Every structure is written in structure tokens, then in C-alpha cells.
Amino acid sequence: xxxxxxxxxxxxxxxLNAVIRAVVKTAYNELGCxxxxxxxxxDGLLEPDGVVELDPDSVRGILPRGGTILxxxxxxxxxxxxxxxxxKEVIEDVSDQVAERIGDxxxxxxxxxxxxxxLNICKELHEKGLPVIGVPKTIDNDIHGTDxxxxxxxxxxxxxxxxxxxxxxxxxxxxxxxxxLMGRNAGFIALRAGMAGGADVxxxxxxxxxxxxxxxxxxxxxxxxRYFSIVAVAEGAYQEGGEQVFSRSGDGMAVARxxxxxxxxxxxxxxxxxxxxxxxxxxxxxxxxxxxxxxxxLATCFGGEAVRLAVRKGFGRMVALRNEEIVDISLxxxxxxxxxxxxxxxxxMTARSMGICVGI
Ligand code: F6P
Numbered sequence: 001x002x003x004x005x006x007x008x009x010x011x012x013x014x015x016l017n018a019v020i021r022a023v024v025k026t027a028y029n030e031l032g033c034x035x036x037x038x039x040x041x042x043d044g045l046l047e048p049d050g051v052v053e054l055d056p057d058s059v060r061g062i063l064p065r066g067g068t069i070l071x072x073x074x075x076x077x078x079x080x081x082x083x084x085x086x087x088k089e090v091i092e093d094v095s096d097q098v099a100e101r102i103g104d105x106x107x108x109x110x111x112x113x114x115x116x117x118x119l120n121i122c123k124e125l126h127e128k129g130l131p132v133i134g135v136p137k138t139i140d141n142d143i144h145g146t147d148x149x150x151x152x153x154x155x156x157x158x159x160x161x162x163x164x165x166x167x168x169x170x171x172x173x174x175x176x177x178x179x180x181l182m183g184r185n186a187g188f189i190a191l192r193a194g195m196a197g198g199a200d201v202x203x204x205x206x207x208x209x210x211x212x213x214x215x216x217x218x219x220x221x222x223x224x225x226r227y228f229s230i231v232a233v234a235e236g237a238y239q240e241g242g243e244q245v246f247s248r249s250g251d252g253m254a255v256a257r258x259x260x261x262x263x264x265x266x267x268x269x270x271x272x273x274x275x276x277x278x279x280x281x282x283x284x285x286x287x288x289x290x291x292x293x294x295x296x297x298l299a300t301c302f303g304g305e306a307v308r309l310a311v312r313k314g315f316g317r318m319v320a321l322r323n324e325e326i327v328d329i330s331l332x333x334x335x336x337x338x339x340x341x342x343x344x345x346x347x348x349m350t351a352r353s354m355g356i357c358v359g360i
Contacts, residue, residue, distance in 0.1 A: 001027075001311050003034045005107040006054070008068040009041035009076065009118030013137045013151025014291035015299035016068035019113050021059040022303025028056050031311065036105060041073035041114075042121065045101045046081075046094060063300075064290045066154075075255065077121055099130055109310035111303075113137055115149075116335060119318065123331040126316035133309050134318035134331050135302045139286055142186040145334025146320035150299040155182070155286040156192045159232070162282050163197025166230055174227035176218060176269045176277040180235055180262030182286050187234040187341045189286065194232035194356070195347065201229065201357040203265070205236035205244070206341045207348075209359025211268045217357035218273045227275070233262050240360070301326045 006023050008016045020037065027033045035054045044050030052058075052070075062069055075082065078098045080091050102110060109131045112122040115138035122134045136143045139155035159181050166177040179199075183189040187204020194202035201217055203209045218229050235258040238244045247259030259281065266279040291299065298321060305319045305326045317328045341348065351358055 001031050001033050001108050003036060003106050003108055004307065004310060005036045005038055005051075005102065005105065005110040006070070007038035007041055007044060007110070007112055008070050008072045008137075009112065009114035009121070010072060010074045010138070011115065012067050012072045012287055013115075013139050013149070014066045014154035014287070014289060015150035015295040016070075016072070016113060016137060017059075017062040017065045018150070018291060018296045018299035019135055019137070019303040019306075020054070020069060021062055022300040023111055023307055024054045024059045025056055026304045026307040030307065036107060037070045038110075040071040041076040041118065042078045042098060043073050043076040044070075045098045046078070051105065063296060066287075066289050066291065074117065077117070079121065079124055095125065095128060098125070099128060102130060107131075109133055109315065111135060111306045111310065115140070116143060116338065119143070119331060119335055123316070123335060126331065131310075131313075131315045133306050133315060134334070135306050136318060136320065136334070137299075139189065140183045140186050141188040142184065142339045143334060144337050144339040145318060145329050147322055148298070150291070150295040150302065151287070152188065153292045153294040153298075154289060155189055156196065157292055158286050158289060159189055159193030159282060160196040162280070162285075163193060163199055163230055163232065166280065167198070170228040170230060173276065176229045176231060176266070176273070176275050178231040178233060178262045178266040178269070178277060178279045180233050180259070180279065180281045182283070183234045183236060184258060185236045186339065187237065190232045190234035190237070191341055191347055191351065195351055195354075197230070197232070199230045199232040199356065201231040201233075201359075202351060203231070203233040203237040203261075203359045204341055205234055205238065206343050207359045208238055208240040208242070210240050211265070211272070213357055213360055214265065214269065215273050218269060218275060222275070229275075231265060231269075233265055235259055235261060237261050237359070
């Protein structure tokens with residue numbers, strides 16, 4: 001193993017810099033091997049100045065930093081890249097160019113840090129014969145192959161803190177505060193932060209909700225003299241018999257974006273329950289900031305293990321956390337199905353027994 005490559009794809013998540021640092025330090029300390037950083041996801045492999053040499057000096061001080069020193073891109077799929085041809089936007093497969101560049105750069109193994117989209121690209125590159133290794137990241141925690149992804153814990157803490165802050169103003173004004181949280185089609189952030197912050201209602205995509213149940217909970221609280229409530233709603237949650245709400249459609253090349261369900265819930269609460277309500281969309285604040293101790297630890301372990309996996313030539317595999325152990329599994333297995341909240345699992349059961357309304 002002479003030279004490793006690393007790239008960070010998809011949306012950023014707190015802990016990406018910790019992975020980069022761990023990869024570089026492990027490669028230098030254990031193998032005396034150099035590391036090349038690819039800028040802006042796979043895009044860097046298509047740009048002449050899209051790569052940068054990384055050494056222990058260049059990763060000094062980045063452990064507590066959010067974002068990624070390499071940049072990220074969530075539209076850079078080399079199997080379906082948007083390019084301009086004759087003044088028109090067309091989709092092209094440029095994966096051969098990517099493969100060629102990896103060869104030209106003399107990269108023995110490419111470590112790809114990303115969520116399901118990026119890891120699926122990684123899997124396809126492996127099927128093409130490229131020496132790739134996956135590292136799972138996402139605040140959504142929706143990757144089946146690992147018990148948890150780094151970035152999730154930080155996002156949950158940010159969301160919990162937001163709920164704490166909303167509590168005082170909700171109580172002061174006798175309002176229902178509806179906090180819309182990220183997570184795409186998974187309700188992990190809303191469920192965990194909602195429980196940790198003491199939300200009264202938690203709505204997640206895995207349990208299509210009834211507005212009447214939300215109303216009942218708010219009324220029940222008012223009847224017992226608590227004239228305020230906190231509703232934590234995942235951006236992917238939707239009403240029973242209804243559909244998810246999008247803030248941006250997926251027309252053409254644009255990626256569809258969830259958003260707006262918080263407003264629907266808040267408007268209903270004001271209209272039907274007759275209680276003043278406000279909606280807060282926490283949005284990208286959940287992706288920013290310094291990673292928690294857990295995320296720094298997990299990202300560091302993932303980075304170190306990714307290098308060892310490269311030495312073992314475990315191409316087409318992904319590092320993962322399973323039962324407190326760092327392991328590796330095939331990308332195929334890791335991505336076989338998306339991870340979702342178990343609606344009959346301990347957390348949902350506990351939420352219900354705590355009197356939290358989970359939508360039905
Ligand atoms: O996958 C991470 C995530 O933050 C989702 O929770 C959210 O739906 C999406 O990315 C937002 O993407 P963008 O940064 O493109 O708006």
C-alpha cells in the first residue's frame with residue numbers, strides 16, 4: 001500500500017474531518033503511505049486541480065471542526081453526470097474517466113465517505129473493478145449496515161437543544177411550538193431528540209399520523225392546565241392516507257427536497273385547537289457545528305479501520321459499528337435495504353408509555 005485516496009460525498013455531517021484526520025494519521029504512522037484528498041466528492045477526480053496531498057500537518061487541528069476540509073457534493077454521480085453539450089444539459093456516464101484518473105494518480109485504494117447515495121456510487125465503482133472502500137456518514141442514521149452513523153449524535157444534540165429552548169418560550173406564551181427536523185424518510189432524529197427534549201408529540205415517517213391524535217394530545221394537556229406543547233415532526237412525516245410534503249420538486253436535474261410538513265401541522269393546531277402556534281424549521285443547523293465526543297470517536301475509529309481494510313484489500317466493503325465493535329461488511333449487504341425506525345421497537349414503545357403522542 002503506497003498511496004490512498006479519500007473523498008467525502010453527499011451532504012456534510014459533523015465528523016467528516018475526524019475521518020480524514022484518522023485516515024491520514026493511520027496511513028502515515030502505520031504504513032508510511034501517502035494520502036491524496038479528492039475535492040468536492042467525485043467531482044475532484046474530473047478536475048485537473050481537484051486533488052490535494054494530505055499529510056499529518058494538513059490535518060492538524062481539524063478534529064473539532066464541522067464540515068469537511070475536502071468539500072462535498074451531492075450531485076456529482078459519475079454514472080449520471082450533468083454536462084453541457086451544444087448549449088443543452090445532458091446526463092453522461094463519466095465513470096470511465098473517474099477510473100482512469102484513479103489509475104493515473106496511482107491510488108491503491110480509494111476511501112469513499114458518504115451516505116447511501118455516495119455509497120451506492122462506491123458500490124458501482126467496485127463492480128467496475130475499482131479498489132474502493134466505504135465509510136458510512138449521515139445525520140439521518142438511515143444506513144442499514146451499521147448500528148449508527150457519525151453525524152447523527154451531533155444532529156440529535158442540536159435538535160434536543162432547540163427543543164429545550166423552545167420549551168421556555170412555548171410556556172411563556174402558551175403556544176404550541178412545532179419543530180421540523182431533518183432525516184429524509186427516517187424518523188431517527190425526531191424520535192431521539194424528541195424523547196431527549198421531552199416533546200409532547202413526535203411525528204415520524206414510519207408512523208403516518210392523524211391530526212386528530214395531535215389535537216387530542218394538545219387538548220388533554222390544556223385540560224390539565226398545561227397550555228403549551230412541543231411537537232417534533234420529521235420532515236418526511238405525513239398524514240395517514242396523505243403524502244409527504246416537499247419544499248422543492250425533483251423536476252429535471254433538481255433533487256427533490258422534503259420540507260413543509262411542520263407548517264401543515266402548525267396551521268391545523270391554530271385552526272382546530274384554537275391555540276397559537278409557531279413553526280420552526282431547524283434545517284441545516286443540524287448538519288453544522290462541532291461533532292460530539294461520540295461522533296469524533298466513531299469517525300476516528302471508522303477512519304482507522306478503513307485504512308486497515310485497505311491493507312487487507314477489502315475492496316467493495318464498508319466499515320460499520322455493530323454491537324459496540326468496529327467491523328466491515330460488504331457494500332451490497334450494507335445497502336440492501338434502508339434503515340428505518342422500528343415502530344414496534346423499544347424507543348417507540350417507551351415514547352408511548354411516557355404519554356408522548358406518536359401520531360396514532
Ligand atoms: O441526508 C442529509 C440531509 O440533511 C437530509 O436530512 C435532508 O433532507 C437533506 O440532506 C438536505 O439536503 P440539502 O443539503 O441538499 O438541502
